[in-house]
Amino acid sequence: MHYDQCFGCGDVESGLHMRTTVGEHMVVHSRFTVTEAHQGAPGLAHGGLLACAFDEALGSTVGNLLRKPAVTGKLETDFVRPVPVGTTLYIAARLDGVAGRKIYVSAEGRLGSADGQVAVRARALFVQVGFEHFTTHGYADALQRFRSTTRESKWDINP
């Protein structure tokens, strides 16, 4: 379940335009192509944008595999190789465990292909929330906005 105005996966012009697929062994695959709009140093991706891409990939993993509303409580990233403009990062994410409302996920991003060199690793704790989280803290009509723009039906399960 998602939202077309989401910076990570929505249709906003300046967004990341990420798409997610659930593959074998419950691994969730996402791709993020670094453009000139994502630069930090000349010709290189900004680390914060990469962290955002992993927040999206990991949040989508929670959404795809558990189908429960949850928000990021903690996100850790290891930047192990620079990611040049024009590179597509292939992100593979996994659900590591669930303890009550706490959901643990991790991912690694590889340069240029699914078996390329690892450039970024990330781990996150998502916390399951009720729908009132969105209506209380976000827009009061958040649920209608989710429903009217969701692209859940476009998610591919085990293609």
Ligand SMILES: CCCCCCCC/C=C\CCCCCCCC(=O)SCCNC(=O)CCNC(=O)[C@H](O)C(C)(C)COP(=O)(O)OP(=O)(O)OC[C@H]1O[C@@H](n2cnc3c(N)ncnc32)[C@H](O)[C@@H]1OP(=O)(O)O
């Ligand atoms: C029709 C509607 C459907 C909606 C469905 C949506 C599905 C989504 C699907 C697809 C997603 C796509 C991708 C999205 C990607 C982007 C996601 C984001 O960017 S989310 C925005 C950024 N994050 C926030 O804004 C959170 C702000 N923080 C909070 O609201 C609260 O702090 C919250 C909810 C995280 C926790 O607050 P508490 O009061 O509910 O719960 P407490 O008791 O504090 O925590 C619960 C447990 O979690 C641990 N915890 C919480 N935060 C922690 C932290 N930072 N580090 C370690 N542990 C933490 C606590 O210690 C506690 O653990 P113990 O149960 O006691 O063992």
